Amino acid sequence: MLNYVWIALVAIGVIAAASSDIYDASTNRYRNGEWFEVRYDSISAEAGTVSFTKEYFDHFYDVNMGGSDTLVFPATLSSDSVRITLGAETPEIWTTIAKTAGSEKRLDAVIRRHTDGYLFVVFPITSLVRTKAVLDAVISYSSLAVTISLALIGVMAFWLGIMKLGEDSGLINIIARVMKPVMARIFPEIPPDHPAIGAMIMNIAANMLGLNNAATPLGLKAMEELEKLNPNKGTASNAMVTFLVINTGGLTIIPATAIAIRAALGSKDPTVILMTSFFGAGLATIAGIAAAKILQRLKPYRIEKVAKAAEAENK
Amino acid sequence: MIKEIFEAISVLAIPLIILGFVAFATKKKVPVYESFVTGAKGGFEVAVKIIPYLVAMLVAIGIFRASGAMDLLVKGLSPLAHLIGMPPQVLPMAILRPLSGSGSMGLMTDIMKRYGTDSFIGVLVSTMYGSSETTFYVLAVYFGAVNIYKTRHAVAAGLIADVVGMLGALLICKILFH
Known part of the structure; x- marks a missing residue:
């Protein structure tokens, strides 16, 4: 199924980008080559402002910003062009034009006619906006994947070291024994004294406490232990999927990120979501485990079938 | 306290x-x-192992987000959201949450800035954020670490959990804060 999700994300993305670019080109959304009229009181090579009314902008681009007040932007003049400095009030279309031309903060426009108090300007040709954004995304997200992975090396090594201490001293086993009744029910295929149980408990505990930096390394350690018990290389075992769903459910007593952002934005009661998100994530986790247990018996997902197909592919 | x-x-x-x-x-x-x-010693190996899986997953999600297909999806799903009483402002959150951790964090911040942290929408959107993890990221990283590419029912079960989590967040917020 991951295959289909992957194809869908890529194909829908590319098609949506291309069709939106074709639509923009056919309606000339960015008014390439058309003269835009701005007013100025004083403008020089060092300082000045240009202005226009929202009404004029709406009419020119056939959009609806609402309101009829005047927008003023700082601007400087050179021999044949004007450089407009963009700010928080910048209309979306201008931001896009500026971004496509190379800078988010300023917009260079060529002056076609200069009369007393008025400039008629033409903005840089803007086309294939979405397609370019998709190309940028490919490059930046590939790098992001590597950045994330490399950043993981240190914490990963640290927690693997701590876990090894726990294994060698027998602490992980003790923890596993305490949780045995619950874990044996959720993971019936895993022997109760296997290190995988200890690692999974550590991961779930880290998640519950909102310790994201520790949870991922501990979770990956648990996956490695589960893989040791997995007879079908390359194919997920029942226990792996169940464990994964527990992780994607995101059950936590302390939703640290959400609370931190709420506090930063000046909430009167940042922790009000403790209970509600525990409820939501709790339901999600229960539903996920139940779904995993039911789906693993359905024909297309049965381990024998998938593993056999994988084997046939490898030959 | x-x-x-x-x-x-x-x-x-x-x-x-x-x-x-x-x-x-x-x-x-x-x-x-x-x-x-x-x-x-195992730290380096595990981290490097997940690179190809993470590249595949993040690039696909990146293409999807950059293309503007999200907006189309939001438009397509808004009648459904209306039907279950979900405010249209938080619908993008429900869609983005399983796909992108940083993306949904930015979205949550944005929505709370616009509608207030303590408003119904503000509480709901942060509850939704806290009610799930970034399913596809977890999927890529966890399976990547052990070289698993036949994920069987993991995507289906994970998405069921996500949908239930979002609906659960909506339900509890409606009961307590509406």
Whole structure:
């Protein structure tokens, strides 16, 4: 199924980008080559402002910003062009034009006619906006994947070291024994004294406490232990999927990120979501485990079938 | 009071875990330094192993987000959201949450800035954020670490959990804050 999700994300993305670019080109959304009229009181090579009314902008681009007040932007003049400095009030279309031309903060426009108090300007040709954004995304997200992975090396090594201490001293086993009744029910295929149980408990505990930096390394350690018990290389075992769903459910007593952002934005009661998100994530986790247990018996997902197909592919 | 306790737990948990593990190992006469280093050796390998899986997943999600297809999806799903009484402002959150961790964090911040942190929408959107994890990221990283590409029912079960989590968040917020 991951295959289909992957194809869908890529194909829908590319098609949506291309069709939106074709639509923009056919309606000339960015008014390439058309003269835009701005007013100025004083403008020089060092300082000045240009202005226009929202009404004029709406009419020119056939959009609806609402309101009829005047927008003023700082601007400087050179021999044949004007450089407009963009700010928080910048209309979306201008931001896009500026971004496509190379800078988010300023917009260079060529002056076609200069009369007393008025400039008629033409903005840089803007086309294939979405397609370019998709190309940028490919490059930046590939790098992001590597950045994330490399950043993981240190914490990963640290927690693997701590876990090894726990294994060698027998602490992980003790923890596993305490949780045995619950874990044996959720993971019936895993022997109760296997290190995988200890690692999974550590991961779930880290998640519950909102310790994201520790949870991922501990979770990956648990996956490695589960893989040791997995007879079908390359194919997920029942226990792996169940464990994964527990992780994607995101059950936590302390939703640290959400609370931190709420506090930063000046909430009167940042922790009000403790209970509600525990409820939501709790339901999600229960539903996920139940779904995993039911789906693993359905024909297309049965381990024998998938593993056999994988084997046939490898030959 | 509860807030302080939770903060104390999340700050103290890691030092306490580390201290507990080291102390117990010392008591059991485990060669602590040696044992730690032996375990830590695996860190590099695991991190590097997940790179191809993470590249595949993040690039697909990146293409999808950059293309503007999200907006189309939001438009397509808004009648459904209306039907179950979900405010249209938080619908993008429900869609983005399983796909992108940083993306949904930015979206949550944005929505709370616009509608207020303590408004119904503000509470709902942060509850939704806290009610799920970034399913596809977890999927890529966890399976990537052990070279698993036949994921069987993991995507289906994960998405069911996500949908239930979002609906659960909506339900509890409606009961308590609406």
